[in-house]
Amino acid sequence: METSRRSASERIDPALAAVGVLALLALVLRLPHLGESLVGDEMYAFAETNDRGLLDVLERVREGGENSPPLYFLLAWLPMQLGDPTVLIRLPSLVLGTAAVPLVYLIGVRTVGRTAALIATAVIALSPFAIYYSSEARPYGTLMFCVALSTLLLLRAIESGRPRWWVLYAIAGCAVLYAHYFGVFPLIAQGVWALWTDRGRLRVLAAVYAGIAIGYVPWILAFLDQKGNSISILAFYAPLTLRGAGRELLRLFPGHPSFAPSDLPGTAAVVLVALAILAALVAARVADRRAGSPPRPSDRLVLVALLAVATPVGFTLYSAAGPELFIGRYLSGALPFVALLVGAILAAPPRPVSVAATTVVVAVLAFGAVESLQDERRRPAYKDAAHYIDDAARPGDAVVQLDLTLGATKSQVTTGGRQLSLDVNFDRDHDVFSAFEENDIVRVYGQAARRSRFLLVGPERLPDPPPGLGARLADRREFVGLLPLEVRVYEPADPARGFDPGALAQAQGLARRRERRADAVGRCLRAAGLDARRAETSPPGSITLEARLAGGGRSLLYVYPTAARASDELPAIQRFLAAGGGRATRVGATVIAYTGAPPGAAAGRVEGCA
Secondary structure, eight states, rough: OOHHHHHHHHHHHHHHHHHHHHHHHHHHHHHGGTSSSSOOTTHHHHHTTTTHHHHHHHOOOOOOOOSSSSSHOOOOOHHHSSOHHHTTHHHHHHHHHHHHHHHHHHHHHHHOHHHHHHHHHHHHHHHHHHHHHHHHTTHHHHHHHHHHHHHHHHHHHHHOOHHHHHHHHHHHHHHHHHHOOEEEEEEEHHHHHHHHHHHHGHHHHHHHHHHOOOOHHHHHHHHOOOOOOOOOOOOOOOSSSSHEEEEEHHHHHTTTTTTTTTTIIIHHHHHHHHHHHHHHHHHHHHHHHHHHHHHOOHHHHHHHHHHHHHHHHHHHHHHTTTTTTTGGGGGGGGGGHHHEEEEEEEESSSHHHHHHHHHHHHHHHHHHHHTTTTTGGGGOHHHHHHHHHHOOOTTOHHHHOOOTTTTTTHHHHHHTTOOOOTTTGOSOOOEEEEETTHHHHHHHHHHHHHOOEEEEEEEEEEEEEEEEEEEEEEEEEEEOSSEEEEEEEEEEEEEETOOOGGGGHHHHHHHHHHHHHHHHHHHHHHHTTTEEEEEOOOOTOOOEEEEEEEEGEEEEEEEEESHHHHHHHHHHHHHHHTTTTTTEETTEEEEEEESOOOOOOHHHHHHHHH
């Protein structure tokens, strides 16, 4: 009996045991994010899958506000029928994002060797980027898994030569395209590499890729009709510039998609990772020269490198021809191969250097993974704010929502394409009045003033209710997150008189003044030859104009009613832009934010109009 137990233990591959531990660790790091509030574009996914039939989901992805293929939404629909849809909508991302961890190892042992594969598995397990998108109700974790799976099946098909593996590869390749449109870039890279390594595969590859194309025909017809939601507004926050692209690539590795790399993991940590990788490269090169014949990169290492760069290069070419943006989430399909490339570099030098460099990289990633679990690093706590409102609101109370950031734009909600992050978390009905733009504020306060109390909710540093309304702050609660939220409860200062709606006349006067100023600034910008238009959302108290500058730059002008109010808001806008490499200045009652290329001479025209 003892002998059989010993022989069984000897049969356990230590490397596979390590992969199992890393996969379990990956799950443990991803699970806590599963119940966080749905925010931002996750609300599109929720609107298109919640309380709908399966065929209706397909129709909504085609006709709603979505600009992605349907695979993730179909996968999310099934678990949403089994419990809390605001949690279970993320289950496909959790399962597939965690499953990508052992997939990276299986690819690695076939391409870069066992040691490099283990290092890469640790990298993908601990990556803050991978952790985030493994708990995001969006298709990026699904894309990461599908690209990795298709690569493994391609290698298996080449190794065996059996038709069944080519069929499985074709199915996986089709799944890549149904996961995200940018899956086309790694598929092209796989095909080019397979043909480059053996031109005799031309006929087989032609048949396989024809099968992928035929399998995608049903959605191509839908894609041509997909209305979607423009991603061009993202170009202001993630412009296609050398600096912007560098920042997003550092978010991919070793950073986090929601924070500047200088913040998480921090400038010092990024430098340590760069030095560790550089030291490994130099040490490997020195060792090779001493050996007398530097080894030629294997064909399979070339595949890894090709897949690591295919999506960034393809996205850059696409973006240069259109939206002029570069944002990390669209690069998720490259992350498994970035991890494998890093693993290959760290495993290449002599053992002492390899161990030291690997320890540095893994430690930085582990720090980022643990830091992302801190409350102030997690998604905005809309769920906690909604539950507080459930407890604090009395029958007949109004809820005034001044969420002009991650909630939604007016048209996105009124057309049914997207829901508000707060609303989906209420356990009971409330009378909610939402201000999507500055012109709505007088209206919503006019409705709230007819009630005995109202609750004000939105991002921290909420503006006070209009003066003279007779509102007294009765309670206040803050909710920590990467965007702190605040809920205030207001009662009449004089319960016998109630609120005074007549006080809104002053607020209306300020709104009209702000409107006239915004119109005048917009006319001036257009007369100066700049493409200027009004943005659909604005920070509280302002009207926002967007102007495109020469050289790919953009400017946002936040028009306030008074210079004092603009001066008060300037520091917060400067802090926000600093994370993306932008800058802001104030001219009179207008705050001007720049991003992208240096504004140059156009800045004078913009500031002159302000």
